[in-house]
Structures are given as structure tokens and as C-alpha cells.
Amino acid sequence: MKIEFVLNEKKQVIQVDPVSRLLDILREDFELTSVKEGCGEGECGACVVLMDGKAVNSCLIPAGNIEGRHILTLEGFCKTERYKIIEESFLKAGSVQCGFCTPGIVMSTESLLRENPQPNDNEIRDALSGNLCRCTGYNMIFEGIKLAAERGKGLW
Amino acid sequence: MKDSISKPIPRVDAPAKISGEAKYIGDIRFKNQLFAKTVRSSRAKAGIVSIVKPELPEGYFIVDKDDIPGINRMRTVVSDQPIFAEEEVNYIGQPILLVVGPEREMIYDIISKIKIKYRDETPIFNLDEAEEKGAVFTEYSYSKGKPEAAFQDGLKIIEDEYHTGLQEHVYLEPQGMAAEYRDNTMFIYGSMQCPFYAEGALKDVLGWGSDRIRVIQSITGGAFGGKEEFPSLTACQVAVASLKTGHPVMMIYDRDEDIICTTKRHPSIVCYKAGLDRKNQVIALAIDIKFDAGAYSGISPVVLQRGMFSATGVYNFPHLSVRGRNFMTNNVPSGAYRGFGAPQTIFSMEMLMHNLAIKLGIDPLDYKIRHLLERGEPTCTGGKIWDEVKLPEIIEKVTAMSDYRRKIQSNGKYKGVGVALFLHGCGFTGNGEQLIKGKIILKKNGGTVILKVSSVEMGQGAETCLRKIVAHTLLLPMEKVTCETIDTGLIPDSGPTVASRTTMIVGGLLRQASLELKDRWNESDNIEVSRVYRHPDYLRWDNDTFHGDAYPTYSWGANVAEVEIDPITCEIDVKKVSAVYDVGTPIDETTLTGQMQGGIVQGIGWATVEVMNPSKGKLKQHNLTDYKIPTSMDIPEIACEFIENPYEFGPFGAKCAGELPFVGAAPAIAAAVSNALSVPIKNIPITPEYLMELDKHED
Numbered sequence: 080m081k082i083e084f085v086l087n088e089k090k091q092v093i094q095v096d097p098v099s100r101l102l103d104i105l106r107e108d109f110e111l112t113s114v115k116e117g118c119g120e121g122e123c124g125a126c127v128v129l130m131d132g133k134a135v136n137s138c139l140i141p142a143g144n145i146e147g148r149h150i151l152t153l154e155g156f157c158k159t160e161r162y163k164i165i166e167e168s169f170l171k172a173g174s175v176q177c178g179f180c181t182p183g184i185v186m187s188t189e190s191l192l193r194e195n196p197q198p199n200d201n202e203i204r205d206a207l208s209g210n211l212c213r214c215t216g217y218n219m220i221f222e223g224i225k226l227a228a229e230r231g232k233g234l235w
Numbered sequence: 236m237k238d239s240i241s242k243p244i245p246r247v248d249a250p251a252k253i254s255g256e257a258k259y260i261g262d263i264r265f266k267n268q269l270f271a272k273t274v275r276s277s278r279a280k281a282g283i284v285s286i287v288k289p290e291l292p293e294g295y296f297i298v299d300k301d302d303i304p305g306i307n308r309m310r311t312v313v314s315d316q317p318i319f320a321e322e323e324v325n326y327i328g329q330p331i332l333l334v335v336g337p338e339r340e341m342i343y344d345i346i347s348k349i350k351i352k353y354r355d356e357t358p359i360f361n362l363d364e365a366e367e368k369g370a371v372f373t374e375y376s377y378s379k380g381k382p383e384a385a386f387q388d389g390l391k392i393i394e395d396e397y398h399t400g401l402q403e404h405v406y407l408e409p410q411g412m413a414a415e416y417r418d419n420t421m422f423i424y425g426s427m428q429c430p431f432y433a434e435g436a437l438k439d440v441l442g443w444g445s446d447r448i449r450v451i452q453s454i455t456g457g458a459f460g461g462k463e464e465f466p467s468l469t470a471c472q473v474a475v476a477s478l479k480t481g482h483p484v485m486m487i488y489d490r491d492e493d494i495i496c497t498t499k500r501h502p503s504i505v506c507y508k509a510g511l512d513r514k515n516q517v518i519a520l521a522i523d524i525k526f527d528a529g530a531y532s533g534i535s536p537v538v539l540q541r542g543m544f545s546a547t548g549v550y551n552f553p554h555l556s557v558r559g560r561n562f563m564t565n566n567v568p569s570g571a572y573r574g575f576g577a578p579q580t581i582f583s584m585e586m587l588m589h590n591l592a593i594k595l596g597i598d599p600l601d602y603k604i605r606h607l608l609e610r611g612e613p614t615c616t617g618g619k620i621w622d623e624v625k626l627p628e629i630i631e632k633v634t635a636m637s638d639y640r641r642k643i644q645s646n647g648k649y650k651g652v653g654v655a656l657f658l659h660g661c662g663f664t665g666n667g668e669q670l671i672k673g674k675i676i677l678k679k680n681g682g683t684v685i686l687k688v689s690s691v692e693m694g695q696g697a698e699t700c701l702r703k704i705v706a707h708t709l710l711l712p713m714e715k716v717t718c719e720t721i722d723t724g725l726i727p728d729s730g731p732t733v734a735s736r737t738t739m740i741v742g743g744l745l746r747q748a749s750l751e752l753k754d755r756w757n758e759s760d761n762i763e764v765s766r767v768y769r770h771p772d773y774l775r776w777d778n779d780t781f782h783g784d785a786y787p788t789y790s791w792g793a794n795v796a797e798v799e800i801d802p803i804t805c806e807i808d809v810k811k812v813s814a815v816y817d818v819g820t821p822i823d824e825t826t827l828t829g830q831m832q833g834g835i836v837q838g839i840g841w842a843t844v845e846v847m848n849p850s851k852g853k854l855k856q857h858n859l860t861d862y863k864i865p866t867s868m869d870i871p872e873i874a875c876e877f878i879e880n881p882y883e884f885g886p887f888g889a890k891c892a893g894e895l896p897f898v899g900a901a902p903a904i905a906a907a908v909s910n911a912l913s914v915p916i917k918n919i920p921i922t923p924e925y926l927m928e929l930d931k932h933e934d
């Protein structure tokens with residue numbers, strides 16, 4: 080079936096099987112490999128992208144559901160001012176170890192700060208509840224997000 | 236401390252990981268590449284009677300034992316696991332063959348048409364059955380003092396038994412490996428900790444020399460021991476597939492497959508017979524350690540050794556006997572996992588001391604303090620504690636940070652606080668470092684320096700720390716010091732990235748080489764300095780009797796955990812962990828804090844939510860829905876501090892660090908749960924069912 084959607088601000092028309100996963104379309108057809116597969120069943124958040132501004136697990140989204148939607152991956156987001164703030168805050172706070180969870184966490188962070196530019200500790204925990212990280216133990220990611228919210232005041 | 240080595244700098248690998256540009260093995264495509272998928276045993280123990288293969292469409296291949304040009308065994312400590320099964324299978328998930336081809340759908344279709352006929356045999360599923368049948372892979376023992384005589388001497392005898400469960404690594408990036416045979420050479424790319432382990436295995440399987448093999452590490456998305464020996468297996472499989480098909484072959488596991496067939500932490504049972512004198516001091520101790528090694532022995536003998544040499548934790552018992560056995564079962568093979576056998580025996584030791592203290596009506600921390608090792612005293616293997624032991628300072632700090640002394644008195648029911656003391660032996664066990672003789676090279680090229688090592692970045696911060704050691708010594712900015720690509724064709728073998736040895740051993744060699752380079756800096760624009768590891772002269776080790784210094788030195792720590800238990804559901808809420816560590820000198824405080832935080836949380840998982848029980852050799856939990864690891868909602872506040880205790884032979888005084896935090900978390904939590912419910916905890920994971928069961932017995 081033919082599907083039209085917006086990917087990283089660009090209109091795309093593709094021919095796909097409607098049940099194929101958004102994750103595979105992004106990784107295989109568009110070579111957007113920031114989107115990772117950690118579990119393929121909605122448990123780990125490594126595949127998080129934004130759909131109309133909201134964080135979703137792309138492994139759970141069938142192609143049929145993206146018709147007319149705006150999809151944002153880290154490849155698109157990393158050109159923004161807000162990304163720069165997140166990057167420098169994550170660097171400073173030591174939020175990254177093996178990095179496999181990181182793209183998904185960056186996208187969840189963007190989704191959180193869009194909704195809630197000054198989140199408290201519980202709101203940060205809650206926003207990351209779908210992103211597993213096996214390396215950091217999370218606290219230093221929370222620090223990175225807090226720092227981003229602080230340094231990026233006014234950007235979100 | 237301006238300009239101290241410990242002052243944090245941004246990690247060199249982080250920017251590409253944050254922006255998503257970092258390419259892991261699954262993000263790479265080779266021209267004309269084929270995919271591989273493994274067909275596995277569905278039986279725990281069986282003979283293979285026949286394999287009926289369908290006719291293959293063009294461009295598709297089946298790769299199995301008959302395609303191996305060399306030896307069909309994976310080289311490791313005990314090279315007993317076949318690369319592809321031969322006449323028999325010994326666990327569910329054992330690899331039998333690969334189906335290789337361009338389209339995944341077609342591969343699945345072919346797999347569905349392969350018919351394997353088995354002749355079932357009687358499997359062994361747990362330690363009790365294995366012991367009954369005498370299915371022992373390895374048995375070791377050692378002793379200190381005169382344990383037999385001491386037990387005859389009118390001591391009060393207390394016996395006890397402790398259990399720990401399976402644990403899956405859940406590195407977030409599943410295993411992945413690719414092979415490309417070209418120019419008469421096998422190129423291997425993949426997620427791994429130990430490129431030279433893979434090279435060694437490939438030499439056996441291909442029957443080639445290292446001149447025709449190149450192993451190149453791709454960015455590795457977490458490992459924790461799970462990518463220590465296991466990738467040698469997949470490297471050999473894809474290599475044989477690439478050789479047969481003439482195409483690059485890529486094999487990426489999905490999560491289910493990864494959980495089903497990769498190595499796990501050894502389940503353990505540790506039994507004690509403790510002899511107490513009239514002052515209730517433990518004078519004699521007999522320890523019997525049993526590990527479930529699974530279906531193949533593999534790396535398990537050394538895991539058992541570390542478990543045995545860490546078995547007395549931070550204590551000194553004058554009379555000691557330790558027996559250790561690895562048992563053979565038909566479970567998935569156990570392997571390396573952060574702590575390497577020591578977390579099991581130290582958990583058990585800490586809980587023994589805790590439970591003894593409670594039984595005797597003594598405060599657990601005071602009872603532990605009465606038995607502490609001190610500098611100059613013998614280690615459990617009759618070596619010597621050579622360096623300063625700062626446990627008293629560590630304990631003082633952690634109790635102050637957590638207000639432990641007050642809380643242990645005043646906590647009400649369902650609220651608990653517990654303390655654990657622990658150590659970790661730095662570097663390889665026994666004579667491992669002398670056997671491996673790690674080598675490093677530093678090369679000056681104009682104003683820049685390149686360091687050549689085989690220690691890999693796998694998330695722990697190795698690249699940043701090693702470059703920092705060299706840059707700091709040569710007073711160069713970080714950008715001027717780079718690492719050679721991890722490619723066995725370009726780097727010397729400085730040993731595997733395991734045993735918390737990277738900073739202390741490899742970093743130590745780099746520090747020495749940088750000092751030499753600094754002296755000779757003006758000699759020329761091109762200078763090469765190399766170093767080979769030499770064991771400090773004063774250390775002694777006899778590998779036949781297990782006598783002497785099992786480790787060059789130790790890192791130390793103490794944790795205080797605070798928990799609340801839900802009175803209805805019995806669920807454990809870990810509220811806070813306070814932690815103090817002596818890792819010598821931290822090479823980078825932020826990176827080290829990251830290791831500590833992450834290690835503690837993995838330990839919390841092992842102690843509480845990470846339940847994995849095989850039923851008849853089949854794992855009941857084989858995805859992340861069933862096998863829970865801690866999420867952002869589960870983790871406590873963690874306060875973490877370091878005390879300085881520089882080690883003479885470590886770079887800037889650094890000792891080992893990566894495994895240490897894992898060791899302490901579980902016993903601290905178990906002690907806190909015990910305190911909250913006034914029950915002795917002897918098993919982990921501490922599930923609500925286990926607590927309800929205990930509660931019944933108490934009533």
C-alpha cells in the first residue's frame with residue numbers, strides 16, 4: 080500500500096506492506112540507524128521516535144498508522160538548538176555509557192520537555208519509565224535531563 | 236585538587252552516541268551481505284537421529300558442523316562446546332546449524348521446513364540432581380590453618396545454606412557479529428569485549444594462523460561479561476558461513492534468541508559450617524560452594540576460582556577449608572558476568588555473618604567489624620594483605636552518610652536498613668596476568684600520540700580513562716592522544732577487557748610507557764614505546780595448591796541499603812543506597828560514579844526483581860516482558876563517595892572498579908529486608924513469594 084507521511088520535516092511517499100513496523104521502515108528503507116532495536120516488543124524504548132510530537136515505540140507502530148503523521152527521529156532532531164542543550168547536559172552529567180539506549184532517551188527527553196519544560200524528579204522518572212538502561216542505573220540520566228531543563232530555559 | 240586526574244572530563248565516545256551517529260554492528264551493511272539465523276536444539280539432552288533439510292532456493296545455504304575446516308570446538312578455558320552440534324545436544328537453544336541467505340522471510344520459511352529427529356535422553360536440571368548423579372565438571376579445594384583440628388576443639392557449630400539465582404546480562408544491544416571473507420583473509424566485525432579471544436577461537440575453527448584473521452570490534456552496546464567468551468562462538472559461526480557462501484554474513488540476535496541461548500550468571504548454593512569460640516568469634520569455617528555451570532564447562536573453572544578466593548569476603552578466619560565444585564546440568568551454559576563468581580560467595584558470606592549476629596543477639600555491623608581483615612594479615616589463600624585496608628574509614632563514612640546506627644535502632648516493622656562490606660580482587664585471578672603478559676604500544680607521531688591496546692570501550696569508559704592517563708602524564712590535550720582501532724591486525728594483545736583489569740593493569744602499562752615517552756619526547760618525531768606486564772616481585776602464587784596471593788591487590792567497599800516492604804504484597808521498595816568505595820584513585824570521578832551507580836542498580840535487580848527459572852531446561856522468562864530489570868521507576872536514591880587509597884602499581888594509584896559495586900548491593904538489600912521483617916534471608920532473588928513463605932514459618 081502507498082503511504083504518505085512527513086519524516087524529519089520532509090514529505091515522503093512510500094510503498095509498503097501496511098503491517099511492516101515503523102522501526103524497520105526507518106532503519107532499512109531510510110537508513111536512520113539512530114533508531115535502535117533492543118527488544119522488538121515495546122519494552123525497552125531504544126526505538127523511540129516522536130510521532131506528532133509524542134514519544135512512541137517505533138517497533139510497535141505498523142506502517143498503516145503513520146499515514147499523514149509527522150515522524151521525528153534523532154537524525155532530524157539533532158540539528159536543533161534544543162538538541163545541543165540536551166547533548167551538552169548529557170555530556171556534563173555523565174548520562175551516557177554504552178549509548179545503545181541513548182537515542183531513545185534523547186527523544187523521550189525532547190517529548191517530556193515539550194510538554195513540561197520544568198519537570199520535577201517524579202515527572203522525569205515517569206517520562207523515562209519506558210526506556211530501559213542497563214548501564215547507568217538512571218540517576219545520572221535524570222541529572223542530565225534536569226540540567227537540560229535548566230540550561231535550556233525558554234527553549235521549550 | 237585542581238588538575239587532579241580524578242577531575243571529570245567529558246567522555247570521548249559520548250557525542251556520537253548522543254547524536255545517534257555511533258554505528259553498532261546492526262547499523263552496518265556490507266555489499267551483497269547475507270543474513271544468518273540459527274537453528275537450535277529444542278531438547279535439553281538428546282541424540283540427533285536425523286536432520287531433514289528442504290531443497291534450498293538459489294542463494295540460500297545451510298551451514299553446519301561439516302563446513303568447519305578446523306576443529307569444531309570453541310576455544311576458551313575448557314574448549315568443550317561445539318560450534319555446531321554434532322551427534323548430540325545438551326541444552327535447549329544449543330546451535331545446530333545456520334540458515335543463510337539474502338531475505339529474512341525466506342530464511343524463516345526454510346527454517347520451518349527443517350525437520351530434526353531426536354532421541355531423548357535423561358537430562359539433569361538442577362544442582363541437587365547433578366550432585367546426586369555426581370555430574371561434576373571441576374572440583375577444587377584449599378585450606379588455611381588447621382580447620383579439622385579446630386572443629387574438634389569444642390567449638391559451637393552452626394551450619395547454614397544460601398542460594399542465588401540465574402541472572403541475564405540484558406546488555407541493551409543484543410549480540411551481533413559479521414564476517415567478511417576477502418583477500419584470503421577472514422574479517423570479523425562485532426560487539427565484543429575480547430577480540431583476541433575471538434581470534435584464538437577462529438584459529439582453531441578455520442585452522443589458519445593469525446595472519447589471515449582480523450577481528451575488529453564494533454561499538455559495543457553493553458557487555459558486563461556477556462560479551463566476554465560468548466562472541467567467540469558467533470564469530471566462528473559467521474566466519475564459516477562467509478567462507479562457504481563467499482558473501483559477507485551478518486547475524487544479529489533478537490532479544491528472545493539472545494536470552495534463550497547466551498550465557499548467564501551461575502546459580503549457586505553455598506553451605507557453611509562455622510565454629511564459634513566462647514566469645515562467639517568465628518574461629519573455624521568450612522565452605523562448600525556449588526555452581527551450576529550448565530551444559531558445557533567453558534569458562535566456568537575460573538569463575539569458580541574467583542568465587543572460592545573471594546569466599547571469606549573482608550574477614551579473617553584463622554582456620555578455613557573451602558571446597559568448590561562446578562556441576563554439569565542441561566541448562567544453558569553459565570559464563571562470565573560482572574563479579575565473576577565472587578558476588579555469589581560474598582552475598583552468602585555477608586548473609587551468614589548477618590544471620591549469625593542476629594542469632595547471637597549482636598549488632599550485625601559490630602559482629603562483622605570483629606572479624607575484619609587487616610593489613611599484614613593472611614588472605615584466605617595464605618597470601619598477604621600487602622596494602623593499607625581502609626575499611627574502618629569506609630565504615631565510618633557510610634554509617635554517617637546513611638545514619639545507619641540510629642536507623643537500625645529505631646526503624647519500625649516493614650522498614651529496614653542493612654549493611655554489606657565487600658572487596659574485589661583486582662585483575663586476573665592467580666597467575667592469569669603472568670600467563671597473558673599484556674602488551675601495549677605508545678607511538679609518538681609529531682605532536683600527537685596514538686595508543687595501541689586491545690582493551691575495548693563497551694560503555695564502561697575505558698577509552699576516555701586510558702587516553703586520559705596518557706594525556707595527563709604527557710601534559711597533552713585529550714585530542715592529541717587517540718586510540719588505534721580495535722583490530723587484531725593493528726594492536727598488540729594487552730589481554731581481554733575483563734576482571735576490572737583495564738584501568739589498573741593496562742592503564743598501569745600505559746602510565747609507565749608515557750613516563751618513558753615524556754623523558755624521550757625531544758629525541759625525534761617518531762618514537763615507539765612498548766611495555767609488557769610484569770607481576771610485582773613480592774607476589775607469590777602456587778596454582779596447584781591455590782596458595783599465595785590470589786590477586787595483586789583489592790578494592791574495598793561498604794553499602795548501606797534502606798528498604799520498605801509492602802505489608803500486603805511483600806514487594807520490596809529500595810529507598811536509598813549509601814555507598815563508599817576505595818578504588819585507589821578514581822581516574823575520572825564522573826565515569827567512576829557511573830560505574831558505581833550502574834553496578835548498584837544491576838545488583839538491586841539480581842537481589843529483587845530479576846527472576847529467571849528454567850523449567851525442565853527451558854527458560855520461563857525469555858523476553859523483557861517476563862524478565863524484569865530495574866526501570867527508572869524502581870531505583871532508589873544513591874549516594875556514592877570515594878576514599879583515596881593510592882596503589883603503588885596502579886596508574887596514579889588506581890585499582891579495580893567496574894565489578895566492585897555489583898558485589899555489595901545484593902547483601903546490603905538482603906540485610907535490610909531481614910531487618911525490616913525480622914527474618915533471616917538466605918536466598919536471592921528475594922521475591923514476594925519467598926518472603927510470604929518465610930513469614931509463615933516465623934508465625
Ligand code: FES
Nearest residue numbers: 118119121124138
Ligand atoms: S525495540 Fe521498541 S521498545 Fe524495544
Ligand code: FES
Nearest residue numbers: 177180212213214
Ligand atoms: S548507556 Fe548502556 S543501556 Fe543505557
